[in-house]
Amino acid sequence: MKISQLFGQTLRDAPAEAEVVSHSLLMRAGFIRPVGAGIFTYLHLAKRSMQKIEAILRQEMDAIGGQEISMPVVQPADLWKETGRWYQIGSEMGRFNDRNKHDMVLAMTHEEVVADLVRREVQSYKHLPRLIYHIQTKFRDEPRPRAGLIRVREFTMKDSYSLDTDWDGLDKQYRAHYQAYFNIYHRCGLEVLAVKSDSGMMGGKLAHEYMYLTPIGEDTLIICTAGDYSANRQVARFQKTPAAPEELKPSEKVLTPNCKSIEDLANFLNVPKSKTAKAVFFMAQIPEGEELIEKFIFAVIRGDMELNETKLANAVHARDLRPATEDEIKAVGAVPGFASPIGLAGAVQGRPQTPSRYPGSPLQIVLDDSIPSSPNLVAGANEDGYHLLNTNYPRDYTADLVTDIAAAEEGFLCPECGHPLRMERGVEVGNIFKLGTRYSDSLGCTFLDREGQPKPVIMGSYGIGVGRLLACVAEQYHDDHGLVWPVTVAPYQVHLVLLRGKNTPQAEETADKLYTDLQAAGVEVLYDDRDDSPGVKFNDADLIGLPVRLTVSERALAQGGVEMKLRSKSEKIIVPLAEMLAELRAALAALEADISARVTRVDYNG
């Protein structure tokens, strides 16, 4: 491609809204252009890079037995009604009516269509296992698109779906993806970490997210400093510091004016926060059969820890969780700032464990598992200005559920080895899910086993966002002058710069010939044949960031050849024309070898 012919141009200044470096550089280098919030046009350079990534995706998917298909972006809503997600998913799903007023869905993922396909095609265990995948556009009406290609509304994703007769088969395909995904990222030069994650709206059993660690990431990760454990903070476990055993003391009401926070309370009573119980209130939407029931969730956690909403939502099987309003808190008989389960109807000893006849919403009391093992805690008295000393579970109150609902923090201890945990930010560049029978059950994907018995197909789903991956590579590979693409992702391999001589046409003729010769030899060349000054051309070359730069000029020819320079290095060498192709191939091969060396076996962290 000649730059003089290239559609679009580089920008000297990035648009003011581009805050993260990948967004800014991809804009300036002429890779992407915004169309709307979270919606981009990919210009030729970006398109080529994405095609490189897609080729890697195809190779790695094919290598683990995948077969590529293509499923539609526009789908009838009926399928989504069958799985219930039409109702579960909120406004992030693009919906519209076709001309016959039928509800239609813009694909935000493809489980429904896959499952529908599977129930039509798979009848026998002989049809399994299979792995199908496609690379397709998806639309999610994200509440807040941001950071250029990192979080967009319309994007291209590779998603694959494994189909198995049993859980061992799923595990096998899951592990195959686990490694294949590392291969994909490593071949793109990207350093990632696989962490255990919440299975969220996908449902399912086990999930990993692949994280590119960066401060601009939206996810918070908990990572063991000794390397034993890593997880998304949403599901991260940790070792809770046990409370010292004590005799249970009788509870006692004390005046605690204006002590509405744990901080105030601990200071006022001069006790550590770990000797207090903190109450947090939510309204949860919980599916019961066909219906959604709203429940008041009364969560209690030791005062030295914070509540983890994802853990709580999972514990009560809530579809949606929001903080309760002050009125809703009062309606269950609790006093905000001075609340505890003690004395609440439904929490009193001897009462039924699942109170439902309460004014307002049904009440569910959930204790963090730190509470039963911590004696003599200070808790609210449900009376303005008063707390109770020495409250003890289950002596003083009951709960519906005791489980881990605590949020991991920097410095907490690793659940595996006890070393301190650290927190990092990351961008999720892919994920793998053991779906199990979530979609097989709701859409009726069954096969007949050897005994002729119907069994549900066991599914897994696995996704990688192509544009986000590209953006993360740009985040990892750039310098002050621009992008520095890994050779495997670069839109072209070589940036050929012509500096026209003022006296003779020799440089131009040489560059033109080199351009056609390299192309004929199968080298991908971007040829800067423009009539611009050297500064402009070099700066653009640095900005676009192709791995190898060749400069044809009178000066270089006078020195006996063409100048070759790697984008990632500062050294320049003069290569005689006769050796150019061989030298170039060697340089590219060396770059490829650097990448290949990164593609290694990764231990499965299940």
Add this chain to the structure above:
RNA sequence: CGGGGUGUAGCGCAGCUGGUAGCGCACCGCGUUUGGGACGCGGUGGUCGGCGGUUCGAAUCCGCCCACCCCGACCA
């Protein structure tokens, strides 16, 4: 959805004590330049986000709306 911010030429910005819009870059033409974003001369390009109001007169003041960005909520 809550909080904050910004909308003036393709991009970056000024103009905002009201008087019919400007700078740099980019772009077009001519000439000079040619190894790190060159220079001269001459040009093109804007319903000042939209609608309504105040006023003799609105980019500027007021109201409503929209878009975009940031923080949070949310998020396979």
